Amino acid sequence: MKKEGVLIGLLFLLIFACSNTNQEEQIIEPTKNVVEKKVIIIGIDGCRPDALTAANTPNLDALIANGTYSLDARNTGITISGPGWTSMLTGVWENKHNVVDNTFNSYNYTAYPHLFKRIEDYNSDFKTVSVAQWHPINTKVVKSTADVIVNSEDSTLDTEKKAVNELTSNELTAMFIHFDDVDHAGHSTGFSLNNDNYINAIEKVDQSIGNVISALKNRENYDKEDWLVIVGTDHGGIANNHGGTTDEERTIFIIASGDNIPNKEIAKTTTQTTIPNSENCLNSNSELKFDADGSIEISDNVAHSFGTSQDFSIECRVKSDYAGDVHIVGKKNWDNGVLPGYIFSFKTNTQKFKVNVGDGTNRVDLESTVITDNEWHTVSATFDRDGMLKVYVDGVFFNETSMASIGNLNNNFPFSIGADGNNKYKFKGSVAEVRIFNTLLSDEDISDWKCKVLDNNHPKYDNLQGHWKLDEGTGSIITDSSSKSANGTLTGGNWADISNEVQVNVHNYDHTPRTVDAVITALNHLCIPIQDSWNLEGISLIETNCSKN
Ligand SMILES: [Zn+2]
Incomplete structure (x- = not known):
């Protein structure tokens, strides 16, 4: 070009x-003898812009170099695929289209149809094609609107192959392609630029996009066509999931590439501000912070394995602003709550702190309250094996449920902090003062010691099975102060000095593109007049350039 x-x-x-x-x-x-304007929208599911930047993506780089783009765009709606793709392809948010999950149950298609309905209504001779690796985009959002609907196999290469096949048609006016493997890699191994699997998935999709663009440029009438190429994603991700409101999940990218589109980046603005540090009543000089980037493993130890009947208690201090599906502390494979073991985590839909136990057949889950206000909290749980599981926050009893149905908790996983036994479900926030007892703590024990470093004055000191203060401030060895001396190994994370004030970056995304901008951008390129009655949202990424056509 x-x-x-x-x-x-x-x-x-x-x-x-x-x-x-x-x-x-x-x-x-x-004048360039353009006869037809055309648009292709390429969706890469669950692709974080920072990982896109880290990956080797020559084909996306070429599109960026020939267009207007943002790596700081935002999905300000629900950060899962159903609502995300519906917002991108209808040009309105879920308060209008009503898709709030992946069932698409209450989708208001009549008022807010897919972009292709707007195109077909304008000129039914225009050929529209939708190729999707995640089929609900076709079955639930496109419905019967497109002239050609292709559900590809669950692979990047098959999606590429089927898209390239459709690109040979001269009548083609608008096409959508959805690639799903980047989201798969994020769920299985982590949405992170430090995860090679995730980066590899992005690089493979980039190669496929390169082949799609080559096929586009090899079209018979390409020299008489003016193509707008839009590339975007529905949501980001953090640890192994998405659906929340963090920057990692909300921040997306969008590229509008083509002839006559100015090459410019729309970036967030960042200012620095000073805020008082959150006080940890333990008076330590440093805190261990995870950014979904690390964990502590304490090798499988009989001291942390409570079999079928041993009562026990666990406590720790937590500071976080992210109530994701993460493993804070515990001894478990968190792929499934039924699996044997115990864990402190969050219930993602209510954002509440929760405790889970499972024995391979049954599970018990107990919620407490929301603690993700970025202040320190003490969370405690007592496990009475023929009675109640109880949960406490900041020394106060919150909730209980019977755990008598739960049998053998034992497994071969390490006791771990910041990620589960397979180093997944990574936690974002700080942890301190992790304690395990092979007995039940009383309400008084929990209340009296909620804000102190444990020592031998504790009434249940003789029952202590593990005590990691996490106040080392340096290095990767996490000392167990209990008589078990089961030291842990820290990978990732970082030790932060605790001073009275901390400098934080405040990002402003007010002026960056949104998920819903794609439809209005595509319609503008195709010179299809936008009706007020459509109630579209979003701002066009390109100037209308219709008089020259
Ligand atoms: Zn996903």
């Missing part, structure tokens, strides 16, 4: 030079 621009420029200079030589007044402006 750029070479063509240079060629036209040279042609123009040549004509201008000739005109001058001939002393003629009239300047003939060269």
Whole structure:
């Protein structure tokens, strides 16, 4: 595309030079003989922009170099695929289209149909094609609107192959392609630029996008076509999931690439501000912070395994602003709550702190209250094996439920802090003062010691099976102060100095693009007049350029 621009420029200079030589007044402006405007929207499910930047993506880089883009765009709605893709493809948020989950049950298609319905209503001769690796996009949102609907196999390569196949049709006006493997990699191994599996998935999709763009440029009438290429994602992710409101989940990218589109980036603005540090009543000089980037493993130890009948208690201090599906402390494979073991986590839909136990057949889950206000809280649980599981927050009893149905808790996983036994479900926040007892703490024990470093004055000190203060401030060895001396190994995370004030970056995304901008951008490119009655949201990423057509 750029070479063509240079060629036209040279042609123009040549004509201008000739005109001058001939002393003629009239300047003939060269025009590209464009006959048809066309649009392709490429969706990469669950692709974090920071990982996109870290990955080697020559084909997406080329699109960025020839367009307007943002790596700080936002999904300000629900950060899961059903609502996300519906917002991108209808141009309105879920308060209008009503898709709030992946069932699409209450979708208001009549008032807020897929972009292709707007295109077909404008001119039914326009051919629209939707190729989706995640089929609900076709079955629930596109419905019967598109002329061609292709449900690809669950692979990047098959999606590419089927998309390339459709690109040979001369009638084609608008196409959507959905790639799902990046989201799969995020769920199985982590949405992180430090995760090679996630990066590899992005690089594979980039290669497929390269082949799609090659097929587009090889179209028979390509020199008479003006293509807008939009690339975007529905949501980001954190640890192994998404659906929450963190920057990691909300921040998305969008690219609008093509001839006549200025090359510019729309970036967030960042300012620094000073805030008072959250006080940890333990008076330590440092705190261990995880950014969904690390864990502590304490090797499988009989001291932390409570079999079928041993009562026990666990406590720790937690500071976090993210109530995701994470493993804070425990001894468990968190892929499934039924699996044997115990864990402190959050209930993602209510954002409440919760405790789970399972024995391989049954599970018990107990919620307490929301603690993710970025202040320190003490959370405690007592496990009475033929009675009640009780949960306490900041020394106060909150909730209880019978755990008599739960049998053997034992497994071979380490006792871990910040991630589960498979180093997944990574926690975002700080942890301190982790304690395990092989007995039940009383209400008084919990209340009296909620804000102190444990020592031998504790009434249940003889029952202590593990005590990690997490106040080392440096290094990767986490000392167990109990008589078991089961030291842990820290991977990732970082030790933060606790001073009275901390400098934090405040990001402003008010002016960056949104998920819903894609539809209005595509309609503008196709020169389809936008009706007020459609109630579209979003702002076009491109200027309308319709008079020249
Ligand atoms: Zn997902």
